[in-house]
Amino acid sequence: MASRPAPDDSDQYHVRKRLRSASSLFKHNTKPTRSASEHPTSLSGLSATVQPRASSLAQRGTPARGSNHRPRLSQARNISDSPGPSTAGANLVSELSTKSKPGALGKFKRAGKTAWSGLEDALHALHITSEMFPPLQSTVGGVIGCLNVVEAAATHRGDYEELATEFKEMADTLSRYVGEFGPDGNNSSVAYIITAITSQVEHIGGKCRRGKGQRLLESVQDREDVIKCYRKIEELFRRLNMSLLRGMSHVDDARYNSCYSTTVKRGGCTPDTRQEVQKGLQQWVQNPNGASIYWMNGMAGTGKTTIAYSLCKWLEDNNQLGASFFCSQMSETCRNVNRIIPSIAYQLARYSYAFRSALCDVLKDDPDADSLDVVRQFEKLVEGPLLLAKKAMPETMVVVIDALDECKETYGVRLVLEVLSRLGRDLPLKFFLTSRPDPVIRRQLLSQGHYSPSVLHLHDIEESIVEGDITKYLKEALGSMSPPPSNDQIQQLAKRSGKLFIYAATAVRYILPNSGRADPGERLKEMLAASAVGTGSRLKHKELDVLYSTILTSAFDHESLEDHEVKTIRLALWTVICAREPMTIQALAPLLGLTTSQVLWALSSLLSVLHVSESGLVSTLHASFPDFMLDERRSGHFHCNKTQHNEFLAGHCLDVMKQQLRFNICDLESSFVFDRDVCDLEERIKQNISPTLSYACRYWGEHLRETRSSNILLKKLSSFLDNRLLFWIEVLNLTQCMGAGVLMLSHIHKWLSAHETSDDIDIKAHMNDARNFASRFAATGCSLSTPHLYISALPFCPRSSHIYRRYQERTRRLMNVTLGVNSSELAKLLKLDTGSENLCVAWSPDGTRIVSGSHDCNIQVWDARTGATIIGSFKGHTISISSVAFSPDGTRIVSGSHDSTIRMWDARTGVTIGSPLKGHTSSVRSVAFSPDGTRIASGSYDRTIRVWDVYIGVTITAPFKGHTDPVTSVAFSPDGTRIVSGSFDRTVRVWDARTGASITIPFKGHTHWVRSVSFSPDGTQVVSGSSDRTIRVWDAETGAITAGPFKGHTHWVTTVAFSPDGTRIASGSFDHTIRIWSTQTGTEIAGPFKGHTSVVTSVAFSPDSTRIISGSHDRTIQIWDAHADLTTVDPSKGHAHPVPSVVSSPSSTQIASSLDDRTTRALDAYHEAVIAELVKGHVDGVTLVERTLDPDSIHPISRSHDHIIPHRPWVFNQNGWISDRNIPLFWVPPYLDRSFPLFPHTFYVGPQGSFHVDPEMLAFGESWSQCYVHQ
Secondary structure: OOOOOOOOHHHHHHHHHHHHHHHHHHHHHOOOOOOOOOOOOOOOOOOOOOOOOHHHHHHOOOOOOOOOOOOOHHHHOOOOOOOOOOHHHHHHHHHHHOOOOOOHHHHOOHHHHHHHHHHHHHHHHHHHHHHHOHHHHHHHHHHHHHHHHHHHHHOOOOOHHHHHHHHHHHHHHHHHHHHHHOOOOOOHHHHHHHHHHHHHHHHHHHHHOOOOOOOOOOOHHHHHHHHHHHHHHHHHHHHHHHHOOOOOOOOHHHOOOOHHHHHOOOOOOOOOOOHHHHHHHHHHHHOOOOOOEEEEEOOOOOOHHHHHHHHHHHHHHOOOEEEEEEOOOOOOOOOOHHHHHHHHHHHHHHHOHHHHHHHHHHHHHOOOHHHOOHHHHHHHHHHHHHHHHHHHOOOOEEEEEEOHHHOOOHHHHHHHHHHHHHHHHHOOEEEEEEEOOOHHHHHHHOOOHHHOOEEEEHHHOOHHHHHHHHHHHHHHHOOOOOOOOOHHHHHHHHHHHOOOHHHHHHHHHHHOOOOOOOOHHHHHHHHHHOOOOOOOOOHHHHHHHHHHHHHHHHHHOOOOOOHHHHHHHHHHHHHHHHOOOOEEHHHHHHHHOOOHHHHHHHHHOOOOOEEEOOOOEEEEOOOHHHHHHHOHHHHHHHOOOHHHHHHHHHHHHHHHHHHHOOOOOOOOOOOOOOHHHOOOHHHHHHHHOOHHHHHHHHHHHHHHHOOOOOHHHHHHHHHHHHHOHHHHHHHHHHOOOHHHHHHHHHHHHHHHHHOOOHHHHHHHHHHHHHHHHHHHHHHOHHHHOOOHHHHHHOOOOOOOOHHHHHHHHHEOOOOEEEEOOOHHHHHEEEEEEOOOOEEEEEEOOOOOEEEEEEOOOOEEEEEOOOOOEEEEEEOOOOOOEEEEEEOOOOOEEEEEEOOOEEEEEEOOOOOEEEEEEEOOOOOEEEEEEOOOOOEEEEEEOOOEEEEEEOOOOOEOOOOEEOOOOOEEEEEEOOOOOEEEEEEOOOEEEEEEOOOOOEOOOOEEOOOOOEEEEEEOOOOOEEEEEEOOOEEEEEEOOOOOEEEEEEEOOOOOEEEEEEOOOOOEEEEEEOOOEEEEEEOOOOOEEEEEEEOOOOOEEEEEEOOOOOEEEEEEOOOEEEEEEOOOOOOOOOOOOOOOOEEEEEEEOOOOOEEEEEEOOOOEEEEEOOOHHHHHHHHHOOOOOOEEEEOOOOOOOOEEEEEEOOEEEOOOOEEEOOOOEEEEOOEEEEEOOOOOOOOOOEOOOEEEEEOOEEEEOOOOOOOOHHHHHHHEOOO
């Protein structure tokens, strides 16, 4: 803001008069005495009791507050305990008033007076509403106290009205949302801001305490100092406003000029370069009729980010930069596509008060709006507030998103592009996007028809133009050399760079390293003297390959290096190339068996191509370098052999785990506490699980998959399974990585199968047992408490399992368990009682939740691990639910119903999204989301298929017609281009998802209704299940049968599903069973899983292929271990030695006896002689549970020396936990009968097996760590 010219004498005269009015007010509000209830807060002599400024308001022409006017807030409420002015402060102002003359207020502009009066009202309101936050209330009181001094200093400024208006808007917003701070403020930054505001108020107070030799605000400097303080207060209030939005998941590092931009060496174009490109972008910004999206794409190294940076700088200089988000594959947060929209909203809130206020309204109603899916994020956080604040926003603001291709989720990127294209076109925003020429991005952006974006292919710019720009860059960047490079040398470098700015930038970093230890002149000569490496170099990479080869030659082929030093450099470099995520130097060193100083030294000569962040994470500087290193034709003898180095890393990961894993690694004190309730768990993890161990535990299998089988690796793997598997599971469970761990074991099992030799058979079987054990633990409530890996999971592990045989001998004082279950029961992981017939079930994309639809019109969401209800009921449909599905991002649920409608729901809240989709004229039998989440397919008994736009709720094309009977099932192909359907007309059809045209002839072969269809994960096959009791697999293009018919079910097949890897098919039937089939051979490889007592209506594999979910008319949902060992465990036919315990069956018609040989047998309850004999065998200290035909007359007794002692029963929870007074004691599998009470000292005996719990002997609670015997 330009400074106002110094006022003349007349101006100073009026200012002095204005100050007399301020002095009068201070005197008016100063009380000679203060009651005990008042709590003054001194601000170095300048503060104010927040009361009406009646005399001042009257002078300014403000109507008196009477019965016809709104009372001042301080009149409406007693706030005498608010901060007030000190007498000294008032007297200092009063002292100056003796030299002033009255009447100056009449010269003030009416608009200015209104603005300052409005500001005063806003601050009074804020003072009252901030009562629950005393630090802020005190500070606001101080600002009110100095307001007259500021107003006096601003009286004759051109921005007199503006100074008050902007501040008022912020005070209004704070007044509405001050409750968000809580009684102590929401973070330390708020306290800092309040302290800083207080400091500025005190500075103004200092002006009031100046000595008699220096008149208050007599000089221009005095007045400017006061205004500077006021501006600082205003800015601090702006920051206080923004702190209301700090809870949003925005990314500060993603701003174009953030601190992180310095870390990654991001900057703008060299002056006078890229002028044509920048001019074109500026013209697009200023053209009101231009496209709302501009997409600049180019191959790696063409300077996209640099141009985007320069555009941001120009936009910011012209007050047109709404927001910027620079994606970076080197930053976890900057490559998270779900953080883009919240970051844009946050920056727009900084840009506009009006937008900020509207956004605060959204967040007040929905504090978690930033955690929604990308589409709803945009609708709530950007579109809604922008439309409300549109009139107060500039006409042309630009949002810049750079390097979209570096985001880790392709699907999320597609959603961002879709929402910008569809919703962004009607907003006062333009969007500038950059990326490589990625086909997904290209297809999404260029499919918008009339609304397609402006496009610039950066790599298509004439090479001569780019070369000129690179020449200018090189001259400036190398200008500090002494002597500077000649024009000829610059031209040679520019020529070699071609169109790749990355070549020029990398060359500069090599010639002028940050270390300053190299000879720039010699390095320049070496680079210019270098030639292409080998004859296999591809022409398009030739010059870049020469550059990288030169840099590596300098690092590796130095005469002073010993052979072991060259090996160290190579080891460090190759590890950075092959690492699954950026690692710190401290994590790299132990993994490589080196010291931190050795790694630092090794990397120091490679900083031209590697990047070390401020946090120490090491990564490649540009994506083109790993491409070079992994291609032997390009890198020659510098080549990183990916297979060999992954073998090295896999072995070293296993070595690290051998050295660092241990029992109870985080020293958990009690097994009675769930992991989530351990208050300092994060700190324990940090102290006990090193970054190196964390990396090794998460990625050893990923490295192993990239290798060939070797005896050394197999021996290490076998040792790991035999000695450290449970310790490894500890680490993964504590760090919330069990899902990835189970998937890793599945991958290694496949790797072992692919490399199987005669020596590998045992280890493959052991790996299968490990996978099954880990999968069961991860999928159940047992994993809520890591100690129960030993206390509960291990005792219930099948006795034939290698895991049980290896680890049971190292434990003691655990439950005494005997399994008598059949294969189906052993496979069961969880059983949910839903209260109504379940007609459909589906997994969430991450495998953590289950959605079910039932006959009573109810939709519910469940925790897939614990069985707990997450959302109890979605209400809306009027007839039973026939089909449900999660959206690909897990944020929405679609349901189809026999009421002929389709509804969408918020998967987090259960709230309906939009209106019901209506169009079908009969029951909707099946619904499915498209892979990109933008469409829904539905099949109906009206014989048609419809495809709906999820955003506007209308059909995209006319109904697909062809089936002659009701449509029972629909599914999208993995690429979203086709839809498969099955029908009661006994055919399967494949359709074009866009046009509705039939792609192939109907697939015929079934002899009865087709009830279920699905695409294979690769889209090449279709599976169908039929009422003819068979399953068939078809070629998706030709309709030829590729496998089947699969036969085994004894009744109608109701449901079929492919496993995510395409190797297996699950089926459910009217015969109450689930079976698993080999896709290739059609053989039944698992099952039948028996547990349901009625029709199985729906089956589905979990996303990681480890579990199968089934729904049934028996009112249960059951989850099964897809890899269970289904060898039947036969109970013994008789007893050898009696044990003193009995329990009755739930039906009370049988009594089971448990004997020393740990087997069970059922006896007729009416054979009194047998019962008498069983009771006769009772001994002291063991509980007998008596149960009559009356189910309510269950009671335990314990006989001890002729005394009968009652016990309080323990509680069985649905998720498997047995608790006593809400303390989790231990966990049991879902196949145990939960209807029967359990008591301390009881032998539980049932058809599934037996177990004995003796609390006095069991190692649990605070003694749980005694269960493991260290070897």
